[in-house]
Amino acid sequence: MIEEEMNLTELDIQENGIDDKGGSWLSCFPESFTSLEVLNFANLSSDINFDALERLVGRCKSMRVLKLNRSVSLEQLQRLLVNAPQLAELGTGSFSEELTFRQYVELESALSNCQNMHTLYGLWDAKGIYLPALYPVCTHLTFLNLSYAALRSDELAKLLAHCPRLKRLWVLDTVEDKGLEAVGLNCPLLEELRVFPADPFDEEIIHGVTEAGFVAVSFGCPRLHYVLYFCRQMTNAAVATIVQNCPDFTHFRLCIMNPGQPDYITNEPMDEAFGAVVKTCTKLQRLSVSGRLTDLTFEYIGRYAKNLETLSVAFAGSSDWGMQCVMGGCSKLRKLEIRDCPFGNAALLSGLEKYESMRSLWMSACNVTMNGCRLLAREMPRLNVEVMKEDGSDDSQADKVYVYRSIAGPRRDAPPSVLTL
Amino acid sequence: MSKPIEHDYIGLSEQQLPSMEKSSDKKDGLHLKDTELRLGLPGSESPEREDHDQNVLSLKSFVSGAKRGFSDALDGGGNWVFSGGSGGGTEGLFSPRRGGKNNGGKDLSGSDSGSVLKDGAARKPSVVQEKKPQVAATSSHGNGNIAPASKAQVVGWPPIRSFRKNTMASHPPKNDDGDGNAEAKLGSGCLYVKVSMDGAPYLRKVDLKIYGSYKELSSALEKMFSCFTIGQCGSHGVSGGDGLSESRLIDLLHGSEYVLTYEDKDGDWMLVGDVPWEMFTDSCKRLRIMKSTEAIGLAPRAMEKCKNRT
Numbered sequence: 090m091i092e093e094e095m096n097l098t099e100l101d102i103q104e105n106g107i108d109d110k111g112g113s114w115l116s117c118f119p120e121s122f123t124s125l126e127v128l129n130f131a132n133l134s135s136d137i138n139f140d141a142l143e144r145l146v147g148r149c150k151s152m153r154v155l156k157l158n159r160s161v162s163l164e165q166l167q168r169l170l171v172n173a174p175q176l177a178e179l180g181t182g183s184f185s186e187e188l189t190f191r192q193y194v195e196l197e198s199a200l201s202n203c204q205n206m207h208t209l210y211g212l213w214d215a216k217g218i219y220l221p222a223l224y225p226v227c228t229h230l231t232f233l234n235l236s237y238a239a240l241r242s243d244e245l246a247k248l249l250a251h252c253p254r255l256k257r258l259w260v261l262d263t264v265e266d267k268g269l270e271a272v273g274l275n276c277p278l279l280e281e282l283r284v285f286p287a288d289p290f291d292e293e294i295i296h297g298v299t300e301a302g303f304v305a306v307s308f309g310c311p312r313l314h315y316v317l318y319f320c321r322q323m324t325n326a327a328v329a330t331i332v333q334n335c336p337d338f339t340h341f342r343l344c345i346m347n348p349g350q351p352d353y354i355t356n357e358p359m360d361e362a363f364g365a366v367v368k369t370c371t372k373l374q375r376l377s378v379s380g381r382l383t384d385l386t387f388e389y390i391g392r393y394a395k396n397l398e399t400l401s402v403a404f405a406g407s408s409d410w411g412m413q414c415v416m417g418g419c420s421k422l423r424k425l426e427i428r429d430c431p432f433g434n435a436a437l438l439s440g441l442e443k444y445e446s447m448r449s450l451w452m453s454a455c456n457v458t459m460n461g462c463r464l465l466a467r468e469m470p471r472l473n474v475e476v477m478k479e480d481g482s483d484d485s486q487a488d489k490v491y492v493y494r495s496i497a498g499p500r501r502d503a504p505p506s507v508l509t510l
Numbered sequence: 511m512s513k514p515i516e517h518d519y520i521g522l523s524e525q526q527l528p529s530m531e532k533s534s535d536k537k538d539g540l541h542l543k544d545t546e547l548r549l550g551l552p553g554s555e556s557p558e559r560e561d562h563d564q565n566v567l568s569l570k571s572f573v574s575g576a577k578r579g580f581s582d583a584l585d586g587g588g589n590w591v592f593s594g595g596s597g598g599g600t601e602g603l604f605s606p607r608r609g610g611k612n613n614g615g616k617d618l619s620g621s622d623s624g625s626v627l628k629d630g631a632a633r634k635p636s637v638v639q640e641k642k643p644q645v646a647a648t649s650s651h652g653n654g655n656i657a658p659a660s661k662a663q664v665v666g667w668p669p670i671r672s673f674r675k676n677t678m679a680s681h682p683p684k685n686d687d688g689d690g691n692a693e694a695k696l697g698s699g700c701l702y703v704k705v706s707m708d709g710a711p712y713l714r715k716v717d718l719k720i721y722g723s724y725k726e727l728s729s730a731l732e733k734m735f736s737c738f739t740i741g742q743c744g745s746h747g748v749s750g751g752d753g754l755s756e757s758r759l760i761d762l763l764h765g766s767e768y769v770l771t772y773e774d775k776d777g778d779w780m781l782v783g784d785v786p787w788e789m790f791t792d793s794c795k796r797l798r799i800m801k802s803t804e805a806i807g808l809a810p811r812a813m814e815k816c817k818n819r820t
Contacts, residue, residue, distance in 0.1 A: 132673065237677065287678065289668045319668060346668045403667070428666075 098151075099127040115141035125149040129156040131180050131211065136160040147172040153205075156180030159213045164192055170199035179203070181211035184219060184238065193222060201225030210234040217244035227251035232258075236285045239263040246271035257281040262297040262319060269302030273309025281315035282306060289319065289346060300327035307334035314372075315340040322353040323380060328362035338370040342377035348404035348429070351381040358382055364389040367397075377401040387411035391418025399424045412436035416443055426451040434461030437490070441465065444472050449493040457487045459510075465492070466510035473499055474510045701791060705731060707768075707799035710738040718791045724783055728770065735799060769805040772797045 115138045118125075125145065130137070137160060146152060146169050153176060157166070161182025170176070188196070196219075200206075206226050215238035227233075230252050235245070236259040245260065245268040255276040260268065262284050272279065284298055300323045307313065313335040323345050332338065343362075351358055359380035367373060367389050374396055378386060382405035390397065391414035398421055406412065412432040415422070416439045424447065433456035444450055444465075459476065466474040477489040499509040701718040714734050721727045770782040774793045782790070782797070 236674075285674065286668065286670070289670050289675075344668055348664060348667060403669075429664075 097122075098124050100125065101127055101129040102132060115145060118145050120144070120148070123148050124151065126151050127154040128152065129154065129180070131156040131158050133158045139165055143168055143172070150175065152176065154178040156210060157182040159183050159211075162186050163188055163196060163219070167192070167196040167199045170196075170203060174199075174202040175205055176203055177205045178208035179206055179210070181209070182213065184212045184215040188219065193219065197222040197225065204229070206230065208232040208234075212238040214238065215240065217241065220244060220248050223248065224251045229254065231256045234259040236261055236283065239287055240268070241265075242267035242271065246275075249275040252276060253278075255279055257315075259283040259285070261285050261287045263287045264298075265296060266298055266302035266305065269298060270305040273305045273307075276310060278312060279306070279310040280312050282310070282313060283315075283317040284319060285317075286319040286346065297321055300324050303327065304330055307331040311335060312337070314338050317342040317344075319344045319346060321346050322350070323359065323362065324352045324354050325357065325359060325361040325365070326352075326354075328359075329365040332365050332369040336369050337372060338366065339372050340375040341366050341370065341373060342375065342401075343379055344377065345380040348379075349381045350379075358385070360385040360389070364393075367393040371396065373397055375399040378405060379403065381405075383407045384411035384414070387414045391415050394419055396421055398422060400426075402427045402430055404429045406430045406432060409433055409436040409439070413439040416440035423448040425449075427453070427455060429454040431456055433457055434464070437461050438465060441468055444469065444492050445494045447494070449491065451489075451491050452487075453489040455490075457490055458485050459487050460485070462487045462490055463510050471496065475500075475503070476508045476510060477506055478508070703772075703794055703796045705734070705797040705799065707735050707738060708801045708804065710735060710799075716797070718794060723787055724790075727782075731770070731797070731799065767802055769800045769802050770797065771800050771805070 118141070122145075126149070128146075128149075137158065139161070142161075143165075146155065152173055155169070155173065155176055155178070157169075157180055159182055161169075163182075163184060163186055166181055170179075200222055203226055207229055209223070209226065209230055209232070212235055215235070217240065220240075227248065228251060231254055233252060233255055239261055240248075240263060242265050245264040249255070249271050252275065256278055258272060258276065258279060258281070260283070264284075269284070272282065284302075286297060288297075298318070298320050300320070303316075303318055303320070303323075304327050307330065311334060314337045316338065317340075320343075323343065328343075345359070352362075359378075360383055362380070363376070363378050363382070363386045366376065373394055376390070376394065376397060376399070378401070384407045387406060387410075390400070394400075395418075397419045400415065400419070400422065402425075409432055412427070412430070413436055415425070416436075422443070426449075428451075430452075432452065436455075437452065437457050438461065440447075440450065462474050462476050466472065471494055472492055473495045475491045476487045477491070478486075479488040482488050503509060702715045703718060704713050704715055706713045716727070716730065716734070718727070721730065771779050772782050772790070772794045773796045774780050775795060779798070785793075
């Protein structure tokens, strides 16, 4: 493909975890090729031909976006940057090897020449001691993605002191609440925050972030409107405070990692937390709920979340009534995905009229049966009702259901495990 | 294990397949991966994590890509609940895969979540288990709160994108806070670290806090692992023999056949015995009983002894 595309401006290998067989694709760009503006190979797992890359980057003077993969070292990064000071977005390679003092100085110097850089990714395995090399670039940064760098709170704090213009920040929860306090203190313009779990499957870990970190950010960043937050504990009161500080949320995705966990102080369900979110944040478009939730949460959602378009629910609700509230109340709902909730056929069928105006519905591990699905399919012929069954499950249960409108009829390429009713 | 392939929605289970194969090796109980020489790496991920890689199938969405299933927690505004495999345009469909072994069967009892099963009807989350995959069709007819009863690892939860999961799993972040608490510490008073031995089919764990010196640790390890070494050098090649004979006991600190090494907080593999005992227990994250032939450069003493013997 590369050999044929003489005027290619963008080569962006999406995050598919591609396992490529070798780095020779870079050599396919002929020497006369200079048009590339976007090059993203961050997700290739193998080594690349660095010389070919260096030459390519050197001659593509319009390149604005360069996202390297992990195999590119700090020293190599410096060599690339020297020839590409015009870069606006940089995804570094690995940020952890040993550097001599001189190499460090050269790296810092190369970075400081990149006056147009507003976005920084990568920083794989970043070692705290090299972060100061980034300070010159930090002043113009609006998006910093540190979600592959396990930084400590003090390391993050020092870095953020140089990032006053930050609008979007992604971090790992290794920064802990203290790190998030630094976010609140240093980044008043912040609009988006994503905190990913470094160790999502280890339940014995006592680190990570809590409600305190989120609250600290909300006090310092009133413009926050997009949040994705993985934590192990939360309280209703904290969420109420957060949305009071930041009423403009459009995307509120809270993942309390232990399924069905209540407010850890009062032991109550988290209903009031999400109630506060939907009552206060009138612009809310996307909501992901978690923790122990009864039907009350869904009553609130149905009643208040009038702009909601996407809703994700897991391990929540008490009865069909919960889902019925949502189907009845959220007039703008487009996408609904549910897993492990006690919603059955009555809930499914309550949305009969609605599914055609929606993008899709997904329900898995709920109480929906095959008969319920058949009924839906029969009543609404313009919907594709697809059921995927688990091995060994009860014949009558519809383990996974996916419903979407279609004028093309049932799909013809479904594998045998997918039944279209 | 072909089941996951059959259920793969579009037939594209991309990076999940290799780790599925890995885990089927594990199912044989051989843990072959764990005995691989892995000098310098921070150690392989825990079995639980690998199983998760296996169990969360990322299914691509179908047709024109206009349809979306579950995406998740990374770029492009995907949905966090159900991890998808691809980024950008097409979002993956989430399939809470079952099958694959039960991960340690941790108990999701009320204690941690603080949740009390107030009403009788508790709904189990879809857990990773081989039989009866259907979630307990326990009634929740108006009654129960959703209070998961067992703390088994739940498939596809938390909803992390598989790319991120794989990335973090193969290079686990070294979470070292300033005062030097290695993650090996589970609580004050005990310091369990894994011990592997080259050639042994499984690992052990020891609590470093119960030993006061290198000698004590060495004897304890010898006892623990002697079953794997008896008979290895035997002329009749029968393992077990008639009990421990002195010539077969390995002196792990001074021995020539095996070398005792440990991984420190920085991820480097070090020879055991160089630093004071307390410093060692503070920085040791895991132990490895390495064959001398593998320990080139790490244990010059051992190599000397080897040479002298032959």
